[in-house]
Amino acid sequence: MRINVSGYWCCQIFGWGLFGLVNVLFARIYGQEITGKLITRILMAVTVGIVVTHLLRNIIIERKWLMLSAEKIIIRLFVSIVAAIFIYSLSLVSLFEWFNLSEMNREIRAPFISRVIRLAFSKSIIFIIWILAYYAYYVYQYFQKTKTRGS
Amino acid sequence: MLIMYTNISKKQKPGAASFHLHLNMQLNISRYWWCQIFGWGVFGLANIFFAYTYGQEITAKMIIRLLIVLALGIPITHLLRNVIIRKKWLVLPIEKIITRLFFSLVTASLIYSLCSLSLFEWFNLSEVNPETKAPFIDRVVLRTFDSSLFLMVWLLIYYVYHYFQKNKKQEVDTFRLQSLVKELELKTIKSHINPHFIFNSLNSIRALVDENPERARRAITELSNILRSSMQTEKLETVPLEQELNIVRDYLALEQMRFEERLKVDFDIDEDTLSQPIPPMMLQTLAENAIKHGISKQVNGGTVFISSDFVGGHHEIIIRNSGILNGHADHIGFGLQSTQDRLNLLFGQKATFEIKDIPGNMVEAKVVMPVNNMR
Numbered sequence: 001m002r003i004n005v006s007g008y009w010c011c012q013i014f015g016w017g018l019f020g021l022v023n024v025l026f027a028r029i030y031g032q033e034i035t036g037k038l039i040t041r042i043l044m045a046v047t048v049g050i051v052v053t054h055l056l057r058n059i060i061i062e063r064k065w066l067m068l069s070a071e072k073i074i075i076r077l078f079v080s081i082v083a084a085i086f087i088y089s090l091s092l093v094s095l096f097e098w099f100n101l102s103e104m105n106r107e108i109r110a111p112f113i114s115r116v117i118r119l120a121f122s123k124s125i126i127f128i129i130w131i132l133a134y135y136a137y138y139v140y141q142y143f144q145k146t147k148t149r150g151s
Numbered sequence: 152m153l154i155m156y157t158n159i160s161k162k163q164k165p166g167a168a169s170f171h172l173h174l175n176m177q178l179n180i181s182r183y184w185w186c187q188i189f190g191w192g193v194f195g196l197a198n199i200f201f202a203y204t205y206g207q208e209i210t211a212k213m214i215i216r217l218l219i220v221l222a223l224g225i226p227i228t229h230l231l232r233n234v235i236i237r238k239k240w241l242v243l244p245i246e247k248i249i250t251r252l253f254f255s256l257v258t259a260s261l262i263y264s265l266c267s268l269s270l271f272e273w274f275n276l277s278e279v280n281p282e283t284k285a286p287f288i289d290r291v292v293l294r295t296f297d298s299s300l301f302l303m304v305w306l307l308i309y310y311v312y313h314y315f316q317k318n319k320k321q322e323v324d325t326f327r328l329q330s331l332v333k334e335l336e337l338k339t340i341k342s343h344i345n346p347h348f349i350f351n352s353l354n355s356i357r358a359l360v361d362e363n364p365e366r367a368r369r370a371i372t373e374l375s376n377i378l379r380s381s382m383q384t385e386k387l388e389t390v391p392l393e394q395e396l397n398i399v400r401d402y403l404a405l406e407q408m409r410f411e412e413r414l415k416v417d418f419d420i421d422e423d424t425l426s427q428p429i430p431p432m433m434l435q436t437l438a439e440n441a442i443k444h445g446i447s448k449q450v451n452g453g454t455v456f457i458s459s460d461f462v463g464g465h466h467e468i469i470i471r472n473s474g475i476l477n478g479h480a481d482h483i484g485f486g487l488q489s490t491q492d493r494l495n496l497l498f499g500q501k502a503t504f505e506i507k508d509i510p511g512n513m514v515e516a517k518v519v520m521p522v523n524n525m526r
Contacts, residue, residue, distance in 0.1 A: 022296065029293060070315060121201060125300050132307035139314035140245055143321070 008057075012050055015133075019126060020046045037101050044095050052088045053130050056080060066138050077131055085127050089120040187228070190308070191221050194301065212276050219270050227263050228305050231255060241313055252306060257295075260302055264294035333496055359408055366408050373401045377435075388497060389428035392459060392468075396420065399438050403455065406442050413452025414442070424459040427466045428523050430493040437470045437516050440487060445474035445514055461522060468518045476508050487516075494518065 023042050027034060060066060065076050093116045096102055102109065110118070198217055202209060235241060240251055268290055271277055277284065284290075356374065359367040380398050396418075403416050438455060446453045453473020460467055487506060494502040501521040509515045 026293070026296070029289060118205070121204065125304065129300065129303055129307065132304060132311060136307050136311045136314070137245075139311055139318060143314050143318050 011133075011137075012053070015130070016046045016049050019049065035103065037103055040099070041096060041101050044101075045092055048088055048091050048095070049126070052084050052091075053127070056084045056131070057134065060134075066135075073135075077135075081124075081127055081131055085120045085124050086116070088123065088127070089116045093119060183232075186308075186312075187225055190305070191224055194224070195221050210278065212278055215274070216267075216271060216276050219276075220267055223263060223266050223270075224301075227259055227266075228302065231259050231302070231306070232309065235309070241310075248310075256299055256302055256306060260295045260299035261291070263298045263302070264291050268294060356405070363408070370405050370408055373405055377401050377405075387431055390431045391425065392420075392427050392429050392434075393425040395429055395431065395434045396425070398432070399434050399457070402435055402438060403442075406446075410442075410446060410452055413449075414446055415452070415454040417454060417456045419456070419458040419460075421460045424461060424466055427459075427520070429468070429518075429520065430490075430497060433490055433493060433518070434468065434470070436487075436490055437518075440516070441470055441472035441514070445472035449473050462519075464522060466520045466522050468520075470516045471509070471513050473512060474514050475512060476506070476514055490518070494520070 020042050023045070024034065024039075027038060032038070059080060060077075063076075065073055068076070093112065097112070109115075195217055198220075199209065202213065207213070234255060238251075240248055243251070268287065272287070285293075353374075356367055356370045359370055377398050380394065403414075407414050407416065434457070438457065441455050446455065454471075456469070456471040458467075458469045487504075491504050494504050498521055503519045504517070506514065506516040
């Protein structure tokens, strides 16, 4: 079952837009300078986030995971979300390296792999919220549908 | 413990409903608390893991801070749950839920961060130099953002679980309703058959009363036998073919009294099919149909032939009678329509029913049903 496409894209843009804004806000509160590099990094984080979660959604729909039983869904979603988080962090850190967007001195910077792991850990909550919101919306829609069919 | 409760509830009839409700509530509460303990436990462990990964020292102060966060997180989410249940936010449409949940999430996160930071200050649990520490209000704002993410995960899990349970319950209810409708449909059809049959049989007996009172008396006895059998099968969805054949034999015996030489009856029954289930009164309806629309319209009468056999992995019943359909194969009467409906309800697509003209001035009604191996 597909969630209404336009509704889905509105939620994606709103959610990831909010994520970007909160990042800017946090940077300001922490007294970090709002530079061109920071904005580019946030824009990249938002863009890669949208692409990775959209791919995740396509896998969920194509493989019909939403129709499975709770136990099967939990295992599949857990594995796919771990994979998505690592793909997200790996792509993002690689892009930061490629476009030289880090503001930290190369000599004191942590090794590439540990930066990927740290980013994956710190952003895991965002992906967990995304998948839960997606699934909550689906079960809500399904409930409404069966309620109408039953009456 | 659960098994013991279930056994008691089966024995105790008075107040059984309230006992079940109490039992359900108990189960739900315990499952809810298990989830709370598991969820917050994972949260605590993840915090230690992150601190370790980021090279932070695991001090006693840090563990106490974590314990305070957990000890506050559980009652705050429990209060949030109470608000959701009391204000019935679980049954609201999504547009109304979102705004309410947003405000309650912000409030809960603010209370959560205010309480935890105040306790950290109170017990002097911070490891940051007081001179470099950010102002209290800034820390509250940052922590509110942080807490809102975790509380959002909590809320989403709570809602997903709730709707998942509701969906399951609704599917079970729909299935039960469908079974009930099916049962009622079958009962309705059966209750139509009996008066239909009685009326025709009484008509046959009425014709005999003047001609042969003695045989009419015997006929009444036979009819009462048929009625008794039909009443016994009233509550059943299917009966063995043998039982149905006894009714048909009695019925045809009644009709033979009326038609005398004009009606010939022939059976070809495979004994192995006698235990096969068939809808009650179905064969009788078809036999009655053969007499009413076939034999009675033939000046010289005719033959009613009934066979039962296994053909191509199916149980096949054939009723042949002299006569023609008169081109009315598409427009079948109530008796035949109800036969078709009952077969559909009982066996779905696995059963077929057809009636057609065959060579030799004969009409053939054929019922094909799935074989029941549970004999």
